[in-house]
Amino acid sequence: MPNKPRLAVIKFASCDGCQLTLLDAEDELLSIAEAVHIAHFAEASSHLEPGPYDVALVEGSITTEEDRHRVRRLRADSKYLVTIGACATAGGVQALRNFADHQDFLRAVYAHPSYIQSLATSTPISAHVKVDFELRGCPIDKHQLLEVIASLVAGQRPRTSTESVCQPCKRRGTVCVVVAQGLACLGPVTQAGCGSICPAYDRGCYGCFGPTRQPNMTSQSDHILRPRMPAADAALCLQSFNTYAPAFSQESQRLWNIAGQPKPLHPSLTVDHD
Numbered sequence: 001m002p003n004k005p006r007l008a009v010i011k012f013a014s015c016d017g018c019q020l021t022l023l024d025a026e027d028e029l030l031s032i033a034e035a036v037h038i039a040h041f042a043e044a045s046s047h048l049e050p051g052p053y054d055v056a057l058v059e060g061s062i063t064t065e066e067d068r069h070r071v072r073r074l075r076a077d078s079k080y081l082v083t084i085g086a087c088a089t090a091g092g093v094q095a096l097r098n099f100a101d102h103q104d105f106l107r108a109v110y111a112h113p114s115y116i117q118s119l120a121t122s123t124p125i126s127a128h129v130k131v132d133f134e135l136r137g138c139p140i141d142k143h144q145l146l147e148v149i150a151s152l153v154a155g156q157r158p159r160t161s162t163e164s165v166c167q168p169c170k171r172r173g174t175v176c177v178v179v180a181q182g183l184a185c186l187g188p189v190t191q192a193g194c195g196s197i198c199p200a201y202d203r204g205c206y207g208c209f210g211p212t213r214q215p216n217m218t219s220q221s222d223h224i225l226r227p228r229m230p231a232a233d234a235a236l237c238l239q240s241f242n243t244y245a246p247a248f249s250q251e252s253q254r255l256w257n258i259a260g261q262p263k264p265l266h267p268s269l270t271v272d273h274d
Contacts, residue, residue: 005054005153008040010074012060012067013094013122017139018085019043019059025142032146035153051077055152061087061094061122068119068128075129080152083125084145086138090210091244094122098244099263124244133158138208138241141193161192164212165205169196177204184228184237189215189247206240211247221251231259 009019023044025032032038039049056078062068075081083089091098097105102120106113125131135148135158144160151158161168165187169176177183177199185204187196193209211217225234235255238248256263 004035004037006039006049006052007036007149008051008053008056008074008078009038009043010040010056010058011042012058012071012088012125013063014060014085014087014092016043016059018088018137021084021139021142021145022057025146028146032149036149053078055080055082055149057149058083058088058125059085061091061124062119062128063094063122064118066117071125071128080132081125081129082133082135082148082152083131084135084137084140086136086208086210086241087122088125089134089136089245090242090248091122091124092138093241093243095244096239097122099239122244135160136191136209136242137193141195144193162213163192164188164215165190165192165194165196165199165209168192169199172196172200174199177202178224182228184225184234186220186237188224189217189220207238207248208241210242210245215247217247217251218254221255226255231255232261235259235263 009022011019019041020043023029036055038044039053042048051074056074058071058074058081062071086092087094098121102118103113106116106118110116126134133148135144137144147160148158169187174196178185181202183204185199186207187199187205189211190205190207191209191212196205198205221234225237229237232255235252238252238255242248243252253263
């Protein structure tokens with residue numbers, strides 16, 4: 001298999017759900033295996049080969065000092081580095097620690113927190129190394145993942161949707177849950193990719209795929225969220241799967257200030273690569 005592109009699937013802090021999306025592509029797995037050499041995929045095989053890799057799919061956020069060094073080595077070993085999922089692209093649910101003292105969480109969860117070696121923050125991969133492409137979602141969409149792999153193998157840039165959830169929602173004929181039912185919904189500011197599942201089942205969008213390219217966050221908060229809930233609750237809507245995505249993070253802080261409960265980000269949060 002020396003002529004096939006070498007693919008690696010690497011995990012950092014995460015639940016493994018985005019890696020499972022690849023394994024769930026049962027009808028396409030044989031075609032993928034014929035097109036690439038899967039050199040490293042710990043979720044699927046104990047046979048793990050070292051780099052270099054042509055394509056590295058990276059799941060999870062950086063939450064330990066060891067992970068920070070590991071992702072730099074991976075970047076040096078990879079021709080294309082693609083982040084998959086909310087943890088890798090926006091810090092994930094674990095980035096909630098960025099708005100508080102993570103020592104409080106350690107003391108609440110672990111009997112002996114002194115054994116836990118973790119950073120005070122959870123940050124996306126792009127905060128540490130150059131990323132060639134980001135695939136959003138919690139979890140990612142199978143069809144978008146296949147598009148990414150096929151495009152990179154063909155030497156092309158992947159083309160995935162950048163429209164908001166509202167647009168596929170309208171095309172499938174789903175009645176707007178904001179207008180018809182008065183529900184809070186993040187669809188206007190959330191990137192599409194999930195198939196607009198939640199509005200199709202009479203629920204507001206939870207923002208699993210993160211902010212769109214140019215979201216109007218203030219209008220979203222003032223005209224859709226706040227008429228239906230207190231400012232603090234509106235802030236919590238934005239602090240879920242994509243907590244550290246800049247658009248959601250900045251708007252949630254504005255809402256906390258409106259609620260009179262300032263939640264400053266951790267002072268050590270910086271981008272540490274060139």
